[in-house]
Amino acid sequence: MWTLYGSVGSGSAAIELALRRCGVPYREVRASTWEADSARDELAAANPLSQIPTLVDPSGMVMTESAAMLIHLGLVFPGSGLLPADESARAQAMRGLVYVAANCYAAIGVIDYPERWLGDADDAALQQLRQGARSRLHACWDVFADQFGGALLSPDAPRHSPAAWPRPAALDMLTAVVSRWAGARAHLAQSRPSLAAALASLDAHPEFLPVFKRHWPELFAS
Numbered sequence: 001m002w003t004l005y006g007s008v009g010s011g012s013a014a015i016e017l018a019l020r021r022c023g024v025p026y027r028e029v030r031a032s033t034w035e036a037d038s039a040r041d042e043l044a045a046a047n048p049l050s051q052i053p054t055l056v057d058p059s060g061m062v063m064t065e066s067a068a069m070l071i072h073l074g075l076v077f078p079g080s081g082l083l084p085a086d087e088s089a090r091a092q093a094m095r096g097l098v099y100v101a102a103n104c105y106a107a108i109g110v111i112d113y114p115e116r117w118l119g120d121a122d123d124a125a126l127q128q129l130r131q132g133a134r135s136r137l138h139a140c141w142d143v144f145a146d147q148f149g150g151a152l153l154s155p156d157a158p159r160h161s162p163a164a165w166p167r168p169a170a171l172d173m174l175t176a177v178v179s180r181w182a183g184a185r186a187h188l189a190q191s192r193p194s195l196a197a198a199l200a201s202l203d204a205h206p207e208f209l210p211v212f213k214r215h216w217p218e219l220f221a222s
């Protein structure tokens, strides 16, 4: 049994998608630094940064870092299709996963917790850092669109039956989740409409929709 520490609306959604794809039994433990009534002590014991997602495998091995988890699952379950079988395509998929984690996910941390970088700076300085990180995040998504957009599932994927959809891969999973935050989707709709369309199409994918409905019910109400 795998254990996934996570919470609604968080990056644990990407790992949930991957675990479901691998078809392995797992339990979810609701834990986050912002939920006082969650399993925060258990999470902190597993991950000194207390961040989610945190994944524990059946042997008790702890994994932090979403990109590493997705690559690990893709390698351990090669039939899952999380990583491309072709060597070059796999290398580019791993590059894309690390790109999203290092550039986009990391910027979200600055936007959410600017005081971790500026200490006891005043509100104006914190706000300035937040704004700068948001601009940088949006620029990083533009570069992602140009460098990796073509590797995502096509927006014109067939929709007539769930079985006819191609399977999204790990890069689709992390991108669809991390792009939900800090106005990235709205920015891309203006700057890189084809990536915005691909992401909207992924949201509707039969593997993604039930998970996203649970994590972001307000966005998938109808």
Ligand SMILES: N[C@@H](CCC(=O)N[C@@H](CS)C(=O)NCC(=O)O)C(=O)O
Residues within 6 Å of the ligand: 009, 010, 011, 012, 032, 033, 034, 050, 051, 052, 053, 064, 065, 066, 067, 101, 105, 109
């Ligand atoms: N580098 C980590 C970042 C994880 C992360 O920032 N998770 C957020 C939730 S989406 C978190 O737990 N934030 C709470 C905190 O940092 O206190 C990864 O790629 O998984």
